[in-house]
Amino acid sequence: MDQKLEGTPKATLQLTGRSVTRSEVSNDWGTRLQWQIKRDGKEVATTVAGLDLTYEHPDTAPGKYEVVLQQFHYLNYKKDKDGKFIESKYVNISEPVSYTI
Amino acid sequence: MLHIGNQYLPLCSGGNRRSFLQIGAAAMAGLTLPNWLKLQAAGAVDESKAKIRNCITLFLVGSPGHLDTWDMKPDAPEDIRGKFKPISTSVPGVQICEHFPRMARIMDRVALIRSLHYSTGASHENGQRWMMTGHDFDAANKQPHMGSVISRVYGSRGDLPASILLPTGIGNTGTTTPHGQESAYLGSAHQPFILGSDPARSDFKVADLESPSGQSELRVEARRKLLHEVDDLQRVVETNSTLERDTAYARAFNLLTRPETKKAFDLTEESPKLRDRYGRNTFGQSCLMARRLIERGTRFVTVNQFDTVFGISCWDMHSDGSSLNNTYADYEHILCPQFDLAFTALLEDLQQRGLLEETVIAVISEFGRTPKLNARGGRDHYPSAFTNFLAGGPIRGGRVIGSTDKIGAAPHDRPVEPPQVVASIYQAMGIDLETTMLPGPGGRPVRLIDAEPIRELFS
Numbered sequence: 001m002d003q004k005l006e007g008t009p010k011a012t013l014q015l016t017g018r019s020v021t022r023s024e025v026s027n028d029w030g031t032r033l034q035w036q037i038k039r040d041g042k043e044v045a046t047t048v049a050g051l052d053l054t055y056e057h058p059d060t061a062p063g064k065y066e067v068v069l070q071q072f073h074y075l076n077y078k079k080d081k082d083g084k085f086i087e088s089k090y091v092n093i094s095e096p097v098s099y100t101i
Numbered sequence: 102m103l104h105i106g107n108q109y110l111p112l113c114s115g116g117n118r119r120s121f122l123q124i125g126a127a128a129m130a131g132l133t134l135p136n137w138l139k140l141q142a143a144g145a146v147d148e149s150k151a152k153i154r155n156c157i158t159l160f161l162v163g164s165p166g167h168l169d170t171w172d173m174k175p176d177a178p179e180d181i182r183g184k185f186k187p188i189s190t191s192v193p194g195v196q197i198c199e200h201f202p203r204m205a206r207i208m209d210r211v212a213l214i215r216s217l218h219y220s221t222g223a224s225h226e227n228g229q230r231w232m233m234t235g236h237d238f239d240a241a242n243k244q245p246h247m248g249s250v251i252s253r254v255y256g257s258r259g260d261l262p263a264s265i266l267l268p269t270g271i272g273n274t275g276t277t278t279p280h281g282q283e284s285a286y287l288g289s290a291h292q293p294f295i296l297g298s299d300p301a302r303s304d305f306k307v308a309d310l311e312s313p314s315g316q317s318e319l320r321v322e323a324r325r326k327l328l329h330e331v332d333d334l335q336r337v338v339e340t341n342s343t344l345e346r347d348t349a350y351a352r353a354f355n356l357l358t359r360p361e362t363k364k365a366f367d368l369t370e371e372s373p374k375l376r377d378r379y380g381r382n383t384f385g386q387s388c389l390m391a392r393r394l395i396e397r398g399t400r401f402v403t404v405n406q407f408d409t410v411f412g413i414s415c416w417d418m419h420s421d422g423s424s425l426n427n428t429y430a431d432y433e434h435i436l437c438p439q440f441d442l443a444f445t446a447l448l449e450d451l452q453q454r455g456l457l458e459e460t461v462i463a464v465i466s467e468f469g470r471t472p473k474l475n476a477r478g479g480r481d482h483y484p485s486a487f488t489n490f491l492a493g494g495p496i497r498g499g500r501v502i503g504s505t506d507k508i509g510a511a512p513h514d515r516p517v518e519p520p521q522v523v524a525s526i527y528q529a530m531g532i533d534l535e536t537t538m539l540p541g542p543g544g545r546p547v548r549l550i551d552a553e554p555i556r557e558l559f560s
Contacts (some may be wrong), residue, residue, distance in 0.1 A: 002413045003435070004301045004383050026373065030439040032200075032382025051202050072434040077413050082418050083428030083478065 003074055005029040008093075011069050015097040019056045020067045022049065025093065031072035034090060039063040046070075046090075060101055068096040116391040148493030152530045153255060154494045155400050157391045158247070159444065162407040163417030164228065164487070166470030166480045168509045169432060170198050171488040172215045180474045181508050182431045187396050192499045203445040209499035210457075212558050213490045216503025216512035217469075219519055223482040225274035225410060225417075228467025230281035232489070233403075235523030235550045238278060242542065245291070247523060248401035250549055251285035251530065252291040254537060259398035259419045260362045262294035267387040270295050271544060282403065286542045293403065299508040300386040301366055307366045364392065365397040378446045385443040392450055395460055400530075406440075418470060420479025428479060429437055461494035461529045465522065472508045486511050489522060494529045495498060495559055520552030 007027040014021045025033065033049035040063045049055065049069060057067065070090040078086045166183070168174055173187040173196060187196035190208035197205055204211070222239050230236065234244040245253075248264030257263045270293075271280040284291040298307055364370060368386060371393075376455055379385035384406050391402040410417040411424045414435050419425040444464065451457040469487030470480035486505045492498055503515035526551055527534060534549060541547030 002383075003439075004299050006301045006303055006381050007525045009381075023535045024374075024377070026377055027381050028442070030382045030385050030442045032438045051206075067525075072438075074414060074435050077426070079426050079428065079430070081422060083422075083426060084430055086436075 002076070005031070006075060009071050011094045013067070013069060013094050013097045015067075015099060018065075018099055018101075019054055020097055021054045022069050022094065023053075025069075025071070028069055029073070031074060033093075034070050034072075036070050036090070036092075038066040038068075041066075048071050062101050064098060064100045066096045066098040068092050069094040117199070141160040143480055153400075154459045154461055154529060155395045156247070156251070156402070156463060156494075156526060156530055157388075157447065158232070158233075158393060158401070158403045158463045158465060158526075159447075160271075160403060160405050161416055161440070161464065161466040162229075162274065162405055163225070163410045163415035163427070164466040164468050164482070165416045165432075165436075166418055167215070167486060167488045167505070168470070168472060168478070169418075169429075170201070170437070171213055171490065172469075172486075172505055172509055173198060174507065174509050176411065177249075177472075177508050183474065185432075195499075195501055198437065200433060201361045201441045203441045207445055207448060210452075211490050211492045211498050212496050212500050212502060213488055214502045214517050214522065215488045215505055216514065216516050216557065217487045217489055217519065217522065218516055219484050219511055220469075221484070223468060223484050224276055224278075225467050225482075226276050226278045228482075228484060229271060229274070231519035232465045232467065232522065234285075235279035235520040235552065240278075243279060243283065243285040244274045244281070245285040245287045245539075246282045246293060246403075247291045247498065247526060248282075248285050249291040250527070250539065252271055252284075252293075253539060254285050254532060254549070255400050257398070258400060260359060261365055261394060261398045263399065264293040264401040265394055265403070266290070266293045266400050267390055267402060267404045268296045268383060269297050269405065269408050271405050274410050282405075283550065287539070293401075296366075296390075299383050300366075300390050301381060301383045304370075305368070307363075322499075361397075365393055365399075368393070375446075375450070378442070378450075380439055380442040380446070384437055384439055385446070388447045389450075392447060392454075392456070395451075396454070396456065416466070418479045419481055420475065422477065434446070434504040451493065457493045459494065461526060462492045462497060463522075463526050464491070465489045471510070472510045480538050491525065491529070491558060496529055497558060497560065502555055515557075517555060518552065520550050521555050524552040525554040525558050528559070534543050 009025050009027045009029055011025045012023045034046050035049050036053050037057045053088040071093045073089060073091045075088045080086055169183050169185055174182050175187050186199045187198045188205050189196055190205040195208055219231055227238060230238055233246050236244040251262035253393040266282060270282055296307060298305055368389060379389040387404045391404055396400050407415045414431045415427060416436060417425055419426045420428045448462060451460050466489060468482055468484040471483045475481055486509055504513045505518055506513045524534060537549060538546035539549055
């Protein structure tokens with residue numbers, strides 16, 4: 001019996017300056033949460049979304065930043081030769097928020 | 102006073118009426134309930150005479166590496182300390198893996214046993230038997246699961262089985278030897294009831310609690326009345342053993358038809374927020390169901406986190422590139438977060454409901470994992486040192502029992518063996534190990550476990 005993740009997790013984000021605050025996750029799969037940060041459309045960082053609901057990305061290089069909350073979606077066990085998942089992956093569980101520096 | 106189990110349970114043998122019931126009742130009622138229902142008719146324990154507690158055991162099938170979870174060695178060489186970092190906890194001086202942030206906050210309620218070890222074989226099944234029966238493997242003398250012992254000693258409380266396995270029994274973990282989740286010489290009356298279904302699924306149903314297709318509850322009720330009529334005719338010439346048999350069938354019908362009993366398995370009665378708190382996955386929802394069952398009368402619930410170690414994401418981190426290819430990625434993205442969420446939800450939920458004082462939580466596994474990473478970056482089986490932990494009931498939290506050496510290869514002080522953990526669970530559940538005996542093989546009285554409890558857990 002493999003792990004069954006039921007439903008679709010969701011969270012909402014609120015932006016205050018560069019600081020992003022997330023809601024609790026509804027339909028939480030229990031897998032790892034992370035923040036994904038893009039600058040000018042390109043991923044520049046991912047970091048664990050810990051117990052603190054608020055996150056502020058430290059990078060101040062000019063550009064348009066987009067922040068989204070993601071959760072790991074375990075689909076199956078398949079991995080590549082380096083032990084990394086092939087089909088299981090992080091998926092967005094919130095709408096992104098953005099700011100410009 | 103010497104107690105031999107709960108009470109003597111005569112087993113049915115022979116007799117026309119029973120033959121009728123065996124053949125007829127299952128067909129009449131459409132029952133597919135396991136054998137325990139056919140035989141189990143234990144009387145109630147006088148709870149006023151002892152502080153009886155319940156137990157929820159979370160069995161981490163596959164076994165987490167102790168160096169990657171609850172016995173980290175940040176000063177060891179890189180190929181020993183592994184990838185993860187330790188974090189501080191609510192107990193000064195006690196650190197655990199960074200991927201258990203919620204558990205770190207409640208360490209004051211948890212007692213880690215870091216010096217567990219045994220020296221016999223390193224198969225999964227061997228570890229399962231050690232940790233769930235307290236005994237080494239002996240093909241000629243199989244030993245009962247802790248839940249079966251509790252069923253025999255305490256009996257049932259209400260209509261629910263005394264011991265339940267969630268979500269299912271352990272299947273293929275490498276060899277064909279027993280997993281230690283059977284009733285053994287205690288007989289099928291004390292076999293754990295196996296849920297056999299995934300409570301995380303939206304279409305979840307307990308197969309044994311559903312009327313077969315085409316049989317309405319009305320029809321089941323009609324068949325129950327028919328059985329009663331037959332019973333009335335027969336009762337005048339029957340014996341006490343028949344009445345106990347009747348109890349088993351009444352319980353079967355109750356499980357099928359009583360709304361309260363079926364509700365015990367109905368997670369939709371829980372708030373979505375609480376279900377989220379446990380994690381919407383198989384393990385998390387099983388932990389939530391464990392709480393519901395304890396709340397409603399089950400004495401011993403075992404949650405098997407997995408039923409196999411092959412081809413799924415589990416703790417068995419060999420990184421072998423094939424069917425045992427669990428890696429740090431599994432720990433980091435799935436296993437540690439899910440455990441952290443579910444374990445802390447269970448403990449906090451029990452506490453908020455006033456049930457933690459009367460419920461022991463035991464988190465156990467087969468063994469630890471090799472101190473040195475293998476060539477593929479994984480860790481293999483290692484029974485010479487590992488960490489398990491207890492909480493709830495009379496267990497004193499915020500303490501660490503024993504330690505391992507600098508690389509986690511062997512106990513450094515206060516070595517603990519599996520039977521001592523099992524003895525501690527029995528004692529924590531209120532059993533006096535000095536005076537309580539079981540009817541062993543051949544009916545001779547045997548001790549529940551040949552070991553002393555770990556006294557530091559209680560003082």
